[in-house]
Each structure stands twice: as structure tokens, then as C-alpha cells.
Amino acid sequence: MQPFGFSFxxxxxxLLALPGASLAEEATGTQANGNHAPEIARQSxxxxxxxxxxxxxxxxxxxxxxxEVCASCHSMRLLSYRNLGEPGGPEFSPxxxxxxxxxxQVSDGPNEKGEMFQRPAQPSxxxxxPFANDQLARLANNGALPPDLSVMAKARPGGPDYIYALLGxxxxxxxxxxxxxxxxxxxxxxxxxxMPPPLSDGVIAYTDGTxxxxxxxxxxxxxxxxxxAEPKLEERHKTGARVMIFLIVFAVIMYLAKRTVWARxxxxxxxxxx
Amino acid sequence: xxxxxSYQPSTGIExxxxxxxxxxxxxxxxxxxxxxxxxLNYWWTFGGILTFMxxxxxxxxxxxxxxxxxxxxxxxxxxxKIMRDVNWGWLLRYAHAVxxxxxxxxxxxxxxxxxxxxxxxxxxxxxxxLGVLILMLMIATAFMGYSLPWxxxxxxxxxVITNLFSSLDAVIPGLGTQLVEWIWGGFAVGGxxxxxxxxxxxxxxxxxxxxxxxxxxxxxxPGNNNPTGIDVKxxxxxxxxxxxxxxxxxxxLLVFILVFAAVxxxxxxxxxxxxxxxPANPLQTPPHIVPEWYFLPxxxxxxxxxxxxxxxxxxxxxxxxxxxxxxxxxxxxxxxRYRPIYKWFFWAFVLTCLALGYLGSQPPxxxxxxxxxxxxxxxxxxxxxxxxxxGLIEKPRRLPGSITEPVLGPAQVKGxxxxxxxxxxxxxxx
Numbered sequence: 001m002q003p004f005g006f007s008f009x010x011x012x013x014x015l016l017a018l019p020g021a022s023l024a025e026e027a028t029g030t031q032a033n034g035n036h037a038p039e040i041a042r043q044s045x046x047x048x049x050x051x052x053x054x055x056x057x058x059x060x061x062x063x064x065x066x067x068e069v070c071a072s073c074h075s076m077r078l079l080s081y082r083n084l085g086e087p088g089g090p091e092f093s094p095x096x097x098x099x100x101x102x103x104x105q106v107s108d109g110p111n112e113k114g115e116m117f118q119r120p121a122q123p124s125x126x127x128x129x130p131f132a133n134d135q136l137a138r139l140a141n142n143g144a145l146p147p148d149l150s151v152m153a154k155a156r157p158g159g160p161d162y163i164y165a166l167l168g169x170x171x172x173x174x175x176x177x178x179x180x181x182x183x184x185x186x187x188x189x190x191x192x193x194x195m196p197p198p199l200s201d202g203v204i205a206y207t208d209g210t211x212x213x214x215x216x217x218x219x220x221x222x223x224x225x226x227x228x229a230e231p232k233l234e235e236r237h238k239t240g241a242r243v244m245i246f247l248i249v250f251a252v253i254m255y256l257a258k259r260t261v262w263a264r265x266x267x268x269x270x271x272x273x274x
Numbered sequence: 275x276x277x278x279x280s281y282q283p284s285t286g287i288e289x290x291x292x293x294x295x296x297x298x299x300x301x302x303x304x305x306x307x308x309x310x311x312x313x314l315n316y317w318w319t320f321g322g323i324l325t326f327m328x329x330x331x332x333x334x335x336x337x338x339x340x341x342x343x344x345x346x347x348x349x350x351x352x353x354x355k356i357m358r359d360v361n362w363g364w365l366l367r368y369a370h371a372v373x374x375x376x377x378x379x380x381x382x383x384x385x386x387x388x389x390x391x392x393x394x395x396x397x398x399x400x401x402x403x404l405g406v407l408i409l410m411l412m413i414a415t416a417f418m419g420y421s422l423p424w425x426x427x428x429x430x431x432x433x434v435i436t437n438l439f440s441s442l443d444a445v446i447p448g449l450g451t452q453l454v455e456w457i458w459g460g461f462a463v464g465g466x467x468x469x470x471x472x473x474x475x476x477x478x479x480x481x482x483x484x485x486x487x488x489x490x491x492x493x494x495x496p497g498n499n500n501p502t503g504i505d506v507k508x509x510x511x512x513x514x515x516x517x518x519x520x521x522x523x524x525x526x527l528l529v530f531i532l533v534f535a536a537v538x539x540x541x542x543x544x545x546x547x548x549x550x551x552x553p554a555n556p557l558q559t560p561p562h563i564v565p566e567w568y569f570l571p572x573x574x575x576x577x578x579x580x581x582x583x584x585x586x587x588x589x590x591x592x593x594x595x596x597x598x599x600x601x602x603x604x605x606x607x608x609x610x611r612y613r614p615i616y617k618w619f620f621w622a623f624v625l626t627c628l629a630l631g632y633l634g635s636q637p638p639x640x641x642x643x644x645x646x647x648x649x650x651x652x653x654x655x656x657x658x659x660x661x662x663x664x665g666l667i668e669k670p671r672r673l674p675g676s677i678t679e680p681v682l683g684p685a686q687v688k689g690x691x692x693x694x695x696x697x698x699x700x701x702x703x704x
Contacts, residue, residue: 042388078358147552150354154548155548157548165445189561231358232358237539237540239365241539244536247532247535248532251528254525257524258525261521266570
């Protein structure tokens, strides 16, 4: 009698399944971007579950990888040094943030003489970019422009999984023709990337006992880039839990109120009908 | 439903105001005691949900506008500043972006509900037309809003959609090009385009709010349709809007917000496209330019037609055809529940819209294109052939005697004398 009413539950089940299905793919686009895009293997990250948080030590190591390797070509212009000490991130101590910033020289000015000058960076300064402009970046990189990494973990299908996969270079299959100055990469669309393999075992000295392997470097820097792209992820997860609990309780109360009010109506009908 | 006012101003101030601006009387008559059919199911709760979504979008949008910079160089970074440095900015932005999607989920359900139960038929044609107008304004608003982050997908979606107008060159040479340059404010999509899209994105929601007022007015004049599609015959078949439907709508709204919140907090980028986190670059076209999911069926229709001008015409027609639905449907009964043949065509139409949505996300070649054309054909055939023809040849099932018969059961209605109206509780008196 009520085909529409019957399928109502079905539609809501689909709606509910929609966020559920994507929980494992936190904050990353899931739409297939072209049929030729390579399959990206899912990794297990501390931040993917609904109550997931970043692993501070991992983010600190990831920052180290960025600072010592990636930063020589890639900018992160949307981040400031102060972000490194903020809650829900690598959470370096305030002292450590000051030291990290002061190791970098940034240009400031003009001063009273009308001249630009160099000074050590402060926590409030943006990350210094390795190149003054895109043209210089291309000149230094064989014509290719190393993209800014600030929101990279949200700007590619697969997000951190993609970055992790990209950093694991494999030898080109036999007969694969590479263009001049390009490198084979399985995760990169088209499989030819201008970036030479940036990591090799032992190039970065970890101080917390983590094994200095390419796999760990790649994993740590991917997590770090996810934080950089989504610095409020932990706050979002925490607030979300509270909001969901509030809404569920409120909805139950509302349902009971609705039932009570409507029961009054049915009750009066039954008595009148009898 | 026109009904005598039952408002009793109880204090001096209320009497004073009532003689000058009877706003409390209108609120009381239209939203407290308004006689509402007692058999409305949960599909009828989406009107309230849509009202909430409009208010939520305006509220979050107004605050976002305080931090957003509508310039070519500033737009992308200002959105990121909102995400990083504005207190609760991430929540505002995700609620606004996901909110647009949820708004469309609700409006599509609301529209299909109207189609299924024949809510567009006399005397509700104007109500339906105003609804289609709101849908069109929503589409325009959402399109303009999507351009504002000025990412790759924003920029290229604007480029593709504004270029549609250049198809008018096929009608009068030069007209389309002139029009497009006028829309762009230049010779390409750029800063001036972004600035005007932002201005209009702020304006349109208030136009929507205005049409919503008319929509509710047009609803409250004939009163609600209901799942049986038959007219309310006596006040006994109605209940006052408050508390019955405030409670029911309230519960449905909370369930809806629950789903909304789950997406905002746990998968906020699920409905977005990763390319929109790449700043707009006029020199680099993304491999696949796709609109937001809620435009995909229309996008599939556009691409199903090989000729650009006719493609654009089909795109426009796919929405404007809704204006004529009250006159295309020739059936004597409203509710599809009592239409054994039409029912199958209706669900085929729902399936068609979903299929077109999927096809819109795929490249327009091979089988995708073939199916895109088949479903586009059915989309229009549903309105132009099925609605007029099935209405004439179909023999509807027996309609119930009253709207309460399916609720209370025919035995109760037939076997027992109707309850005396004097016995009804006061709150049931409409």
C-alpha cells in the first residue's frame, strides 16, 4: 500500500552508508580521476578512523624528512613555523619551534634605509620557499615545476596513500620508453615523473630509534603532509564525536516526544471509534 | 488551507500590535494551528528540512564572506586561511560546502515526492512552479558558490559552463561570443568573473528566501496534498501543525542533520574533487572536468547531444520542462499509489535520473555515450509521452473514501459511525 514509505528506510540506509564507506579514506577525494589512473594501495594510518589522531612522533619525523629532503625543491607556502607547535600537529615545544624557525634566514624589509635585509625567521613567519619564483624553480629542475606541498595530501586522489605510493620507486618494466630526464614511477599518472627518487635508506638520521628506511621515510612524510593539508583534523574528529552523541540523544528524545504527541491522537480516535 | 483565524491576543501589547501589524496572528494561524492532513508520511518532512538548510547556508555563508577575498590571487589562499587560522573556520567551510550537497539531496527528494504524489496538480500548479523556480535559483547559486575557492575544478567548471552561451553564435553569429565576454568581464575567465560570481552568490540566496515565502503562501492557500492525493473532506482529517508536525518534522530534521554532521566531521571532502585543492591555472586543463555530483544528470544530457547548441537547449529544457508538468500530466488522480501503469514509468524515471548521474561522471564515449543518449531520450519521453498518454489510457485503482481510511483502516470507517465532532479534543479542532 505504501511503496514510497517502504523504500524510505532504504534511501536513508544509503545516505548513512555514504559517509561510512568513505571513513577509511579520510579527507581525500574518492572519485576515480580518469580510467588510466593507477590503483593506489590503501595504507593504515593513525588518523583515518573516526576517532583517529595524528602520531606526534611520526609527524615530527615526517617534518624532518620534509626539511632535509623535500624542502630543497618543494615549498609549503601556506604553513608557518608556529603551526609546528600547535595542538593536533607535530607539537614541537615552543622552544623547539623558535629554534627551528631561527635556523632559516628570511628576507624582510624595507628598513629605514629602504633596503631589504636578511634575518632569522620567527615562529610567525611562513615556511621559506626554496625558490624565489616559479621560473627559477623550473630553471633549477630541468623545466619541471615542483608543486607546493601545503595541501598536496588533499589535492590528489588517494591523498596520503598516493604520496606514500609515489615515493616508492620501482625499476621500469622492460621496454618502457622514458623521455629524457624522466623517471619511472608506478603511482604517477602516465608513469613518467620529473622528480628523481628523493629517498634512499639512511639519508636521514632518525633520533628516536625508528629504522631509517625509505619505507619509513615515505610513510612519515605522507602523514606529515596529511597534517599540513588538514591541520584541524584532530579537532574535527573530537568535535564530531560530541556533536554526534548530542544529535543522537536529541533525536531519540524528539522521537519519543513525537510518538507521545501522536499517540494522544490515535488514543482519542480509538475511544471515539468504540 | 483557508480557515477562519483563531488567534486570541491575550495581552494589551498583543492587541495593540494585532491592530497594526497582525504578524502574531499570521504566525499563529499559519504555523501553530494550520490544519494539516493527518496522514502525511516522512517524505513530507523535507520542506522543513529545506528551510533549515537555506537558513544554515545563509548563516555559515555570511560568516565565511567576512573572511573570503574574491580576487584571483587572494581567493584560494583566503579559503585556506579560513581552514587554518579562523576560529572554527574549518567547521564553517565544511558545513557550507557539504551543506550545498545536503541541500540538493533534500531538494531532489522533495521534488520526487511532489512528482510521485501529484502535488503539482490543481489547485497547486503555482506552488509547483515556484518550487521549480527555487530549484533553478539553487542550481545557479550552487554553481557560483563552487567557483569561489578558485581551485582547478572551480576555474574550469566556470570556463565550461560560461562557454555554453557561446553556442548562441549558431543562431546569430557573434551574439554568443559577445554575451560570454560580457559575462566574463573580459576576454577570458578571470578576476572580474570571480568578483561578479561572488556578488551574485551573495544575492541569490535572498532571492531564494523570497520565493520560499511565496512557495509557502501558495502551499497554505490550498493546503497540503497528502499520500492518498485525495482532498481533505472534513476538519477531522486534519491536525494542527503544532505540535503534531513540528514534532514529526523536528525528528526527521534531526535524523537529516545527523547524516549531514557525519559527512562534515568524518568525510568532509567526500563530495568534493581533489583537483579543487590545486590553485586555478588557466594554462593547464584538468584531464576530466566534472561538475559537482548534483549537476551530473544535467551534464550527461548536455553531452548526449552531438550538436552544441541543441545540447545546451536540451540542458535548459531538462529543467524548464518541469514548469509544464501540471499540464503534461493528464491523469484524474494525483497519487501514483493508485496508478498501476504510471507507477512503473515513474520508478523507471527515478532510475533514469540516477543512471544519468553516473554517466555524467564518466567520459562521454563508447557505451557511456550510447546509454547517455538512451536515458536522455527516456528523460524527455517521460514528460512528453508518458505523462500525457498514460494519464489518458490508465484505469486508476479504487480511491479510498477519505484520507484517513488507509490510516485507520476501512473497517473502522465503514463499520462504525463517525465520531461526533463535539467529542474531539480541543487541540484537534482546526
